[in-house]
Amino acid sequence: MSTQTVSRVINDRPDVSPQTRANVKKVILDLGYSPNTIARSLSRGRTNTLGVVGFGLKYFGPSSVLTGIERKANELGFSIILTLCEQFEGGDTDQVLLQLSAQQVEGIIWAIPGFIDSLDPSRMVKEKLTIPIVYLNRDCLNSSVVVSMDNRSGGYIATEHLFEQGYHKIGIITGPKTWWEANERLIGWREVMREKNFTDIDDLIFEGNWEAESGDRGFQTLKSKNPDLDAIFVSNDQMSLGVIHAANRMGISIPDKFGIVGFDDLPESSFYIPPLSTVKQDAKKLGALAVTRLVEWIESESDQECDTQEKNLVSPELIIRQSSVREKALISHT
Amino acid sequence: MSTQTVSRVINDRPDVSPQTRANVKKVILDLGYSPNTIARSLSRGRTNTLGVVGFGLKYFGPSSVLTGIERKANELGFSIILTLCEQFEGGDTDQVLLQLSAQQVEGIIWAIPGFIDSLDPSRMVKEKLTIPIVYLNRDCLNSSVVVSMDNRSGGYIATEHLFEQGYHKIGIITGPKTWWEANERLIGWREVMREKNFTDIDDLIFEGNWEAESGDRGFQTLKSKNPDLDAIFVSNDQMSLGVIHAANRMGISIPDKFGIVGFDDLPESSFYIPPLSTVKQDAKKLGALAVTRLVEWIESESDQECDTQEKNLVSPELIIRQSSVREKALISHT
DNA sequence: CTGTTAGCGCATTCAT
DNA sequence: ATGAATGCGCTAACAG
Numbered sequence: 001m002s003t004q005t006v007s008r009v010i011n012d013r014p015d016v017s018p019q020t021r022a023n024v025k026k027v028i029l030d031l032g033y034s035p036n037t038i039a040r041s042l043s044r045g046r047t048n049t050l051g052v053v054g055f056g057l058k059y060f061g062p063s064s065v066l067t068g069i070e071r072k073a074n075e076l077g078f079s080i081i082l083t084l085c086e087q088f089e090g091g092d093t094d095q096v097l098l099q100l101s102a103q104q105v106e107g108i109i110w111a112i113p114g115f116i117d118s119l120d121p122s123r124m125v126k127e128k129l130t131i132p133i134v135y136l137n138r139d140c141l142n143s144s145v146v147v148s149m150d151n152r153s154g155g156y157i158a159t160e161h162l163f164e165q166g167y168h169k170i171g172i173i174t175g176p177k178t179w180w181e182a183n184e185r186l187i188g189w190r191e192v193m194r195e196k197n198f199t200d201i202d203d204l205i206f207e208g209n210w211e212a213e214s215g216d217r218g219f220q221t222l223k224s225k226n227p228d229l230d231a232i233f234v235s236n237d238q239m240s241l242g243v244i245h246a247a248n249r250m251g252i253s254i255p256d257k258f259g260i261v262g263f264d265d266l267p268e269s270s271f272y273i274p275p276l277s278t279v280k281q282d283a284k285k286l287g288a289l290a291v292t293r294l295v296e297w298i299e300s301e302s303d304q305e306c307d308t309q310e311k312n313l314v315s316p317e318l319i320i321r322q323s324s325v326r327e328k329a330l331i332s333h334t
Numbered sequence: 335m336s337t338q339t340v341s342r343v344i345n346d347r348p349d350v351s352p353q354t355r356a357n358v359k360k361v362i363l364d365l366g367y368s369p370n371t372i373a374r375s376l377s378r379g380r381t382n383t384l385g386v387v388g389f390g391l392k393y394f395g396p397s398s399v400l401t402g403i404e405r406k407a408n409e410l411g412f413s414i415i416l417t418l419c420e421q422f423e424g425g426d427t428d429q430v431l432l433q434l435s436a437q438q439v440e441g442i443i444w445a446i447p448g449f450i451d452s453l454d455p456s457r458m459v460k461e462k463l464t465i466p467i468v469y470l471n472r473d474c475l476n477s478s479v480v481v482s483m484d485n486r487s488g489g490y491i492a493t494e495h496l497f498e499q500g501y502h503k504i505g506i507i508t509g510p511k512t513w514w515e516a517n518e519r520l521i522g523w524r525e526v527m528r529e530k531n532f533t534d535i536d537d538l539i540f541e542g543n544w545e546a547e548s549g550d551r552g553f554q555t556l557k558s559k560n561p562d563l564d565a566i567f568v569s570n571d572q573m574s575l576g577v578i579h580a581a582n583r584m585g586i587s588i589p590d591k592f593g594i595v596g597f598d599d600l601p602e603s604s605f606y607i608p609p610l611s612t613v614k615q616d617a618k619k620l621g622a623l624a625v626t627r628l629v630e631w632i633e634s635e636s637d638q639e640c641d642t643q644e645k646n647l648v649s650p651e652l653i654i655r656q657s658s659v660r661e662k663a664l665i666s667h668t
Numbered sequence: 669c670t671g672t673t674a675g676c677g678c679a680t681t682c683a684t
Numbered sequence: 685a686t687g688a689a690t691g692c693g694c695t696a697a698c699a700g
Contacts, residue, residue, distance in 0.1 A: 002671050007695060015669060032462040034436040038381065039693035042372050042676050052416075057397035058601070067391050070418045079437065082386075082416045084404045102368040103413065128366035212605035241605045248607050267392070271546035271575045273582050273607060336687050341679060351685055373677035376692050672699070683688075 010035055041104065049079045050294065051100035051108040053093075056086045059210065059238075060266050061283045065111060065136065068287025076295050081105060085112060094125045107132040107294040114138025114180030132297040134290050138180045145297065147290040147312040151181050154279040154316040155188020158233045158261040161277070163196060165324055167231035167259045171204040173218040173243065175235045185235045185263060204229070208239045215242025223250075231259035231324070237266045240276055244323070248273075260323040263316075274322035281316045289314060344369055375438065383413045384628065385434035385442040387427075390420045393544065393572075394600050395617045399445060399470065402621025410629050415439060419446060428459045441466040441628040445621075448472025448514030466631040468624050472514045479631065481624045481646040485515050488613040488650040489522020492567045492595040495611070497530060499658055501565035501593045505538040507552040507577065509569045519569045519597065538563070542573045549576025557584075565593035565658070571600045574610055578657070582607075594657040597650075608656035615650045623648060 001024070008016050009024040016024075027033075041047040050073050057063045066082075073080050081103060083096050093112070100108055110121075110133055126133070135146045155172075162170050172189045175182030186205070193201050203225045208214035215234060219242070222229055234240040240262035244254060252258050254274055262269060265280035293312065335358070342350050343358040350358075361367075375381040384407050391397045400416075407414050415437060417430050427446070434442055444455075444467055460467070469480045489506075496504050506523045509516030520539070527535050537559045542548035549568060553576070556563055568574040574596035578588060586592050588608055596603060599614035627646065 003694075004672085005670065008670090011695085017669060020669085032459075034432055036376075036693050037437045038372055038376050039676090040695075042370075042376055042678090042692090043694045043696080045676070047372065057391060057401050063391035063397045067418060067420070070416060071420070074417070080416045082404055082414045083408070084401060086401070086405065098368055103371045125366075212602045216605070238602050238605075241602050245605045245607060268546045268572050268575050271550070271572075271579045273579060337678075338680095338687060339685085341677095342686090345679085349685060354685080370677050373692090374679075376676090376694090377678045377680080379692070670700085672697105674695100674697085676694090676696105678692090679690105680692105681688105681690085684686080 047104045047106055048077055049081055049103070049105045050291070051081050051083065051103070051105035052111060053083045053085065053096055053100070053108065054111045055113055056084060061264060061281065062111065064283030065287040068284030069109060069291050071284070072288035072291040076291065078106075078291075078295065093121050097121045097125055097129060101129050101131055105131065107134070107298050109134050109136060109290050109294060111136040115178045132294060134294040134297070136286070136290055145293055145312070147286065147293055148314070149181070149281050149283075149286055150313045150315050151184035152188040154263060154281070155185035155233065156191055157316075157318045158263065158279050159189045159192040161318055161320070162231045162233065162259050162261055162324055163192065165259060165326060169204070169226060169229050170231045170233060171206065171222045171226065171229050173206045173208045173215055173222070173232055173234045173239055175208060175210050177207050182235055189233055208235065210236055210238060212238045212242035212245070215239030216246040217242075219243045219246040230257065234260060234262050237262040237264040237269045237276060237278055240269070240278070240323075241272060244272055244276075255323055255326055265319055270321060272323070277321045277324035278319050279316045280319045282314060286314045381438045381440055382411055383415055383437070383439045384625070385415050385417065385437070385439035386445060387417050387419065387430055387434070387442065388445045389447055390418060395598060395615065396445065398617030399621040402618035403443060403625050405618070406622035406625040410625065412440075412625075412629065427455050431455045431459055431463060435463050435465055439465065441468070441632050443468050443470060443624050443628060445470040445624075449512045466628060468628045468631070470620070470624055479627055479646070481620060481627055482648070483515070483615050483617075483620055484647045484649050485518035486522040488597060488615065489519035489567065490525055491522075491650075491652045492597065492613050493523045493526040495652055495654070496565045496567060496593050496595055496658055497526065499593055499660060503538070503560060503563050504565045504567060505540065505556045505560065505563050507540045507542045507549055507556070507566055507568045507573055509542060509544050511541050516569055523567055542569065544570055544572060546572045546576035546579070549573030550580040551576075553577045553580040564591065568594060568596050571596040571598045571603045571610060571612055574603070574612070574657075575606060578606055578610075589657055589660050593660075599653055604655060606657070611655045611658035612653050613650045614653045616648060620648045
């Protein structure tokens with residue numbers, strides 16, 4: 001019995017007699033044998049492995065993205081090698097990319113949030129690497145494949161909703177301004193404000209840091225600068241909680257005197273007091289989409305990088321709960 | 335120039351002349367060459383790769399554990415292949431283990447929460463596999479290496495604290511009773527109740543599902559069964575939020591009329607209203623510890639499985655905020 | 669249908 | 685200090 005025959009059986013090749021095939025299968029089962037993937041990869045020149053570079057799993061969004069990535073990759077027959085860069089070690093990102101490349105991943109998902117002064121891989125390294133890289137949640141300007149949440153539209157619908165509910169002066173608490181996502185949400189807000197003919201809106205903007213504590217501070221700051229402020233679009237749910245906290249402490253009732261819309265739709269945000277209206281992003285879907293695009297690219301073999309940059313936007317959805325609705329109609333927890 | 339010389343340079347072997355070494359290094363840099371890890375693994379018989387099997391990243395705990403695992407593995411020079419089993423596909427776990435083994439991981443971290451009717455790998459497969467497996471957060475009874483949070487002690491200190499604060503009748507909202515962690519926290523609570531000479535405590539127990547919504551239901555149920563109930567130990571922070579929500583709706587003021595202690599210490603739980611007292615678990619540390627133990631085992635070569643089962647408990651810490659403190663002393667958000 | 673030959677890229681062992 | 689031979693476990697290409 002030669003190794004080839006075994007190889008054929010394992011790979012379900014047609015050219016084996018049913019007899020031998022059965023025999024081989026039986027022995028494989030008895031021995032508990034499983035083929036060495038490493039050797040197979042070396043021989044085939046394909047690893048069926050994807051590299052994922054993330055920024056940390058502290059927040060719900062990134063965790064969901066990763067889940068989406070893993071599930072979809074698994075479904076398509078790819079394994080995931082995970083690397084997390086929590087701290088901003090400059091230049092280390094090149095190292096990560098090189099390492100992944102050395103491990104022969106067939107493609108990379110770069111899920112580091114797009115900073116303005118970013119810890120991106122250097123152009124030099126990127127050009128040397130021939131592996132497909134799909135970027136997540138960042139600017140579309142360059143010539144790479146980028147898959148993103150439509151943060152801008154999210155900011156827009158949130159703000160628009162607040163106006164529709166009869167609030168008159170709407171501030172924003174942003175994420176750190178170096179983050180692409182934070183900026184996009186801000187732009188969405190700006191668009192609505194422009195349409196409503198607001199000018200001189202700088203005093204309506206507070207830069208938070210994604211943490212609840214900064215939402216608390218943001219509310220105080222904005223409210224003191226604008227006593228007539230009656231609503232805020234808050235760029236994530238954690239900071240929204242901080243806002244609720246501060247409003248509560250200051251005796252400002254939500255949603256009667258003050259409206260809030262958050263961003264993310266954490267599982268628990270429907271249990272805030274009051275339940276939080278928010279922009280829901282389907283991060284799992286985003287992750288899955290990134291994998292789909294990446295695998296398409298890998299499978300296509302062709303070196304053509306980007307064809308459809310515009311199709312890679314995932315739309316968020318406005319979830320209306322009590323924190324932004326003055327009428328007493330909506331009380332159910334959805 | 336033979337491949338050997340290059341190999342020697344790459345692996346920092348001493349027996350190369352400084353001259354050639356410099357040359358080779360230069361060329362490597364110019365070419366942007368990096369060694370093929372796959373081939374190296376095949377040749378060396380070592381992959382420097384760990385397999386991690388998780389259950390999902392929906393909650394803060396598992397995400398933090400994974401972060402801890404990745405960071406520590408990276409530090410020790412190991413890569414991580416991640417597999418997530420979100421759904422209970424029975425028997426599939428064997429598949430996962432086999433797959434990981436085929437990928438030649440040098441060890442596995444099994445971070446699937448310990449269910450009673452568990453989706454554990456089958457004994458058959460486990461015995462065939464010669465790879466070290468470290469289990470996370472589960473029972474210590476068997477002969478494997480297990481690294482866990484000390485959930486029991488967590489339940490104990492939380493409950494004890496509530497009594498110390500002058501609450502008299504203390505219920506518990508548990509996680510799903512099939513989870514080992516949920517059970518352990520319950521046991522901790524039971525111990526205190528026994529010490530306080532409570533009998534017939536079944537009506538003080540409500541089984542939740544980790545979600546905020548079940549905390550809400552739990553509070554209502556327990557309160558209606560026990561009108562004199564004045565505190566609950568809630569087995570995670572999300573459910574605690576549900577409890578706060580329900581209490582608020584029913585006009586029961588916290589902490590004056592009712593005390594709550596949660597479990598986890600989510601980043602935002604200090605911004606609940608009121609800020610939540612909770613049992614903080616350092617999940618990153620737990621993940622890191624699992625990796626440390628696993629790598630020790632791998633490096634030790636010896637087939638001796640477990641030496642120090644008892645050392646692998648990580649202690650949680652009680653964080654006291656307002657939800658369990660009647661005096662108005664503590665108002666800071668820590 | 670089955671076996672033989674060769675090679676994936678590297679590292680170990682032994683020569684030189 | 686360097687090079688040549690050999691093998692890791694598997695598969696592709698060809699031969700029988």
